[in-house]
Amino acid sequence: MTARWERLAAPVEGTVACGPNRHRLRWQAGTLRALDHAGDEAIAARLGEDEPECLALCRRWARYRHDPRVLVLGPRHPGDAVGLGPGLLERLRQDPAGDDDRAALLSLLALEPALQRRLQQQAAAGLAAPAGGSVLPALEAATVGRLRPVLDRWAGRRDWEVTVGEAGTDPARPAAVRVGPEWLAEVWGNYLAVVAGHLVLQVLDADRGRTRVLAVAAPGKPPRPLHVRGPAPWRAVLDPADEP
Amino acid sequence: MPAGERHLRLLLEAAVDPHRAPADPEAELAVAGDALAAVGLVDPALARQLLAELRLALALRRDPPPWPLPAGRAPAAAARPVGGAPEGPRAVALGPLAVPTAGGTLGVLAVSVGADGATLHAALDPDGGTVEAAGGRRPAALARGPQTRRARAGAPAGTRAPAAPAPPGTTRQVTPGRDTPGGALRALELTGDGGPPAWVGPVGRAGTAAGGWRLACPVDGLEPATAGVTVRLGGRPVGRLAAVAARPALAGREHRRRPAAVWVAGALDRVASGAGPGPVGAGVRALVAAGALDPGDPLAHQAALLDDLGPGGDTSALDARWRSAVERRQAPAEVTGAWAVGAFVDLGAERVRFDAVHAGPGGLWLLGACGPAPVSVAAYDDRLNGYVLAGPLAPVAGAAAWRLVPELDPAASSLRIELTGSTREASVEVRLR
Numbered sequence: 001m002t003a004r005w006e007r008l009a010a011p012v013e014g015t016v017a018c019g020p021n022r023h024r025l026r027w028q029a030g031t032l033r034a035l036d037h038a039g040d041e042a043i044a045a046r047l048g049e050d051e052p053e054c055l056a057l058c059r060r061w062a063r064y065r066h067d068p069r070v071l072v073l074g075p076r077h078p079g080d081a082v083g084l085g086p087g088l089l090e091r092l093r094q095d096p097a098g099d100d101d102r103a104a105l106l107s108l109l110a111l112e113p114a115l116q117r118r119l120q121q122q123a124a125a126g127l128a129a130p131a132g133g134s135v136l137p138a139l140e141a142a143t144v145g146r147l148r149p150v151l152d153r154w155a156g157r158r159d160w161e162v163t164v165g166e167a168g169t170d171p172a173r174p175a176a177v178r179v180g181p182e183w184l185a186e187v188w189g190n191y192l193a194v195v196a197g198h199l200v201l202q203v204l205d206a207d208r209g210r211t212r213v214l215a216v217a218a219p220g221k222p223p224r225p226l227h228v229r230g231p232a233p234w235r236a237v238l239d240p241a242d243e244p
Numbered sequence: 245m246p247a248g249e250r251h252l253r254l255l256l257e258a259a260v261d262p263h264r265a266p267a268d269p270e271a272e273l274a275v276a277g278d279a280l281a282a283v284g285l286v287d288p289a290l291a292r293q294l295l296a297e298l299r300l301a302l303a304l305r306r307d308p309p310p311w312p313l314p315a316g317r318a319p320a321a322a323a324r325p326v327g328g329a330p331e332g333p334r335a336v337a338l339g340p341l342a343v344p345t346a347g348g349t350l351g352v353l354a355v356s357v358g359a360d361g362a363t364l365h366a367a368l369d370p371d372g373g374t375v376e377a378a379g380g381r382r383p384a385a386l387a388r389g390p391q392t393r394r395a396r397a398g399a400p401a402g403t404r405a406p407a408a409p410a411p412p413g414t415t416r417q418v419t420p421g422r423d424t425p426g427g428a429l430r431a432l433e434l435t436g437d438g439g440p441p442a443w444v445g446p447v448g449r450a451g452t453a454a455g456g457w458r459l460a461c462p463v464d465g466l467e468p469a470t471a472g473v474t475v476r477l478g479g480r481p482v483g484r485l486a487a488v489a490a491r492p493a494l495a496g497r498e499h500r501r502r503p504a505a506v507w508v509a510g511a512l513d514r515v516a517s518g519a520g521p522g523p524v525g526a527g528v529r530a531l532v533a534a535g536a537l538d539p540g541d542p543l544a545h546q547a548a549l550l551d552d553l554g555p556g557g558d559t560s561a562l563d564a565r566w567r568s569a570v571e572r573r574q575a576p577a578e579v580t581g582a583w584a585v586g587a588f589v590d591l592g593a594e595r596v597r598f599d600a601v602h603a604g605p606g607g608l609w610l611l612g613a614c615g616p617a618p619v620s621v622a623a624y625d626d627r628l629n630g631y632v633l634a635g636p637l638a639p640v641a642g643a644a645a646w647r648l649v650p651e652l653d654p655a656a657s658s659l660r661i662e663l664t665g666s667t668r669e670a671s672v673e674v675r676l677r
Contacts, residue, residue, distance in 0.1 A: 072256065072297045073304060080260075082304045102300075109304065137250040145257030148264070157263065 004206050005125050005185040006030050008192070010231040014112035018053040025054060025111070027118045032061040057111070060104045065119060066126035071142035071184075073109055074120050077149045084110045121189030128181040135181050140164045143184045150193040151177065155219050167201040167214055167223065174220030177201070187213075191232035198226055198236070247534040248285030252277055255530070256298050260305070272526040273298050279511065279527030283503035285534045329615025330597035333490035333588035334358030337473040338600060340367075340582050341483040353582060354600035354611055355434060355463065355473050355485060362466035363643045364434070364444055365599065365611040366459045432477055434463055436470030458609065460643030488584035496591040496668030504536040506664065508543040513622065513630040515550055516562075516569035518650065525551040565628045572629065572650055579652045580604050583659075585612070587672045591665035594619050598661065601674055607634060607649040610661065614644050620664040621646050625656035625676075652676075 011028040013035075023036040034054035041052060051059075064070060075082045084106060108119055120142075127139040144162045151160045161176040164183075170176040179187070179201050186203045187193055193200055198215035201223055205212040211234075215226040227237040255276055259269030266272045277291030334356040341352040351367035434442045442465035466473070473485045508531070511524040528547040531537035537544065542563075549561050556574065559567045585598040596619055598612040608623065608631055623631040631648035652659075659674040 069297060072253075072294075073301050076257075076260065080305070084304070088303060106304075134246070137246055137253050140250060141253030141257045144254060145260065148261065152263070 002029060003125060004203060005121055005182065005189065008186060008190045008203065008206050008211065008230070009118060009121060010190075012114040012118055014115045016053060016057060016111065023052075023054045025057065025115065027115055030065075030122060032058050032115070034058050057107065060108055061119065064105055064108055065122040067105065067123060068127060068136075068138040068142075069105060070108070070119055070123040071127075071138065073105070074116055075113065076146050078113065080149075082109055082116075117189055121185045124184035124189065125182075128185060135164045139181055139184065143179060143181070143188075146184060146188050147177065147179060147193075150188070151199070154194050154199050169201075169216055169220060169223060171220050171222070177219075190230070190234075192228070192230070192234055195226070195228050195234045196236035200226075200228075248280040248530070249290060251530050251533045252280065252286060252291060252294050255526070256294055256301070259298055260301050266526075268523070269302070270295065270298060271523065275511070275524060275526040276530035279504070279507050279530050280534060280536075282507040282510075283531065283536050285531075285536055329595045330588065330613040331360040331595075332358055332597075333493055333586055334360075334362075334597065334599060335468075335470070335487045335490045336584040336586045336599045337470070337485035337487040338582055338584040339483075339485055340602070341475055341485070343477060343482055350432075352432075352475055352483075352485070353602050353609075354584065355466070356586075356597075356599035356612075357436070357466050357468055357470055357473070357487070358490065359468050362434075362442065362463040362468075363599070363613070364432075364459075364461050364463050365602075365643070365645070366461070367602075368459060432475065433479070434466055435474045435476065436467040437472050437474075439467035439470060440465060441476075442466040458645050460611070460645060462643075488586055490586040490588070493588045493590060494670055494672065496589060496663070496665060496670035498668060502536075504531045505541065505543060507531070508537065508541075508547060510620070510622065510632065512543065512546055512550060512566055513569065513632045516566040516573075516630065518573045523551040565624075565630060568627060568629045568653070569650070572653060579654045581652070581676070583674055583676060585610075585661075585672065585674055589663055589670045589672065591619070591663060591668040591670060593667065594665040596621075596663055598672060601659065601661075603652040605651060607631070607647050607651055608659075610646040610648065612644060612646075621648070621661065622664075623648055623659055623661045625653055625660070626658045627653050627656050629653045629656065631659075 006029055011026060013024055013026045015022045015024055018036070021036075023034065026033050026035050034052070034057075037052055037054055041055060073082070109116060111119070124139060124142060127136050127142075140163075143164050147162050148160050151158075151162070158175050161173065163176070163178045164181055165178050167180045167183075168178045177199070183202065187200050192203070192213070195213070195215065198217055200213045200215045202214040203211065204214055204225060211228050211230060213226050213228055214223045216223045228234045229237050252273065255269075255273050258264045259266065259273060273295050277286065277288075277295060280286040281288040281291050335358065337355040337357065339352045339354055343350040343352065349368070353365040353367055355365070356363050432444050434444070436442070442463050444461050444463055470487060472487050475482050475485065508524070508528055511527055515524050524547045528537065528544045532539045532544065546563055546566060550566060550570075553559065553562070553570065559570050562570065581603045583601045585600055587598045589596045589598075594615060596612065596614045598610055600611045602609040602611060610621065610623075621633050625631075631650070631652075634647050634649040657675070657677050659676055661672045661674065663670050663672070
């Protein structure tokens with residue numbers, strides 16, 4: 001069964017340098033695929049032949065898609081540029097304490113931003129899976145770190161009190177915002193955080209092209225359901241009856 | 245555990261956000277991780293991992309980034325000496341005797357004698373770095389016809405070591421002296437009153453810091469009941485050290501302080517004396533956020549004051565204990581001297597022996613022995629000055645030396661050495677005059 005965040009997430013393509021060429025990578029339904037390599041190349045690589053960069057990236061994706069470090073190192077918002085500059089790469093190669101693990105992880109952070117966001121969604125979704133009713137600190141911190149810039153843009157910079165739990169707001173404390181543990185994978189990852197001036201706290205339904213979210217119009221206001229239509233850029237649907 | 249990890253991860257998130265990042269995000273996270281690890285609210289390995297991840301996250305956001313990752317900001321690990329635990333108190337024959345040699349000045353600081361053996365504590369000033377060390381090289385040979393100089397009488401007594409030739413904080417293997425022809429220490433002969441001659445045994449490790457090399461080595465054949473020790477070099481007497489009787493063994497008492505308060509007090513000492521990184525406020529906030537420290541604790545207030553104190557700032561609002569340390573940093577004074585201690589402390593899982601205290605320009609050296617279990621060591625004088633462990637620890641089999649900073653306050657008349665083990669603590673008083 002496809003997870004809800006995967007149903008909301010549109011397929012994404014990017015290109016990477018692979019030998020002398022630029023090849024395409026495609027993410028869809030939780031899997032990264034190399035579009036310009038035949039399947040037998042992967043088999044040949046497993047048998048010892050040189051592995052093309054595209055296939056190596058797909059293999060690393062499968063390995064790191066649930067690694068919390070993806071959320072620590074990856075960009076928090078579109079303006080948060082993460083770059084593997086030539087200086088950094090050179091120092092990484094020369095670092096005696098460096099290891100293949102870190103280099104492999106960083107190679108994924110050099111992918112195009114849309115692919116990086118899907119990687120973060122996968123990592124967050126893995127952490128949001130029920131863990132005895134508690135929210136893992138890694139997911140909570142990653143959610144806070146991504147929601148605060150959203151709140152700044154939505155209603156201006158202030159000392160936001162962000163917590164992860166049952167989605168909601170507190171009329172007595174307008175700066176207090178609570179979102180669910182799935183917020184990062186379902187809302188933030190799909191560019192759904194703010195729609196038509198509303199802050200989206202939670203996805204309620206995502207079936208047959210209809211998406212219903214819990215959203216607030218302004219700080220301290222009570223949340224209410226809102227129908228939206230996507231993919232990004234999402235727009236609010238004022239009369240759901242008009243939707244196909 | 246989750247509360248500590250949660251705080252560190254939230255701190256990391258704030259550090260990556262340019263609108264919310266503190267002035268020194270790495271120091272904030274390092275101090276907070278140190279504090280939470282000290283009270284058991286976070287795994288030290290996780291704290292180090294998060295610090296490394298923060299550095300990498302910041303490096304990815306700027307070019308050129310700091311790579312390879314700088315060392316030295318990781319949460320401090322507990323000092324862990326090597327060697328066997330001491331078995332009981334010892335009498336101490338107190339130096340120092342300064343012996344100029346061809347290769348540098350050899351200082352005989354103290355000789356401790358007990359039922360479990362004898363140990364020579366010595367200092368070497370290489371005079372340009374000619375002390376032989378490591379890889380089969382030999383200790384410097386002594387000049388013929390040694391010159392000696394007695395320590396000044398009274399307190400502070402002793403000789404003042406020349407400036408340190410070696411970088412601080414290093415520890416190197418020194419070639420065993422006894423089996424080495426021409427070795428400086430091989431020529432040293434120690435004789436207890438009425439007893440047979442004894443010679444210095446193999447040298448294990450030497451620590452270097454401000455004040456030169458520090459050595460501790462066993463002495464074979466020295467009588468336990470000796471009242472004094474005569475030192476000869478190449479057959480010629482160079483001085484006699486009067487022995488001070490050992491104190492009765494001291495048993496430690498159970499901890500009374502909360503771990504968080506212990507950490508904050510220690511961090512305040514380190515920051516005030518300039519021995520540790522700031523800001524300590526990051527650690528206090530971490531402990532408060534994790535529920536380990538009451539925000540109304542006076543220590544939290546002192547931490548905030550100390551964090552805000554710039555160079556030459558007004559110290560009047562600080563508690564005397566930290567005010568004094570800050571003022572001494574601003575106007576340091578040099579004191580040299582040596583005092584016999586002869587104390588043995590039993591902390592249950594840990595046993596520590598202090599033979600002597602040696603003060604110099606580089607700080608205070610506590611000479612003694614301890615087992616492999618980590619023990620926290622600090623000291624305070626009667627003027628409420630704090631002295632904190634700065635290392636290096638210079639241990640050999642059955643001996644160790646702790647270096648405390650800053651330098652001794654010239655006006656201090658007594659010193660209280662505080663020991664904190666895993667379950668027990670104890671303090672030893674030393675009269676300075």
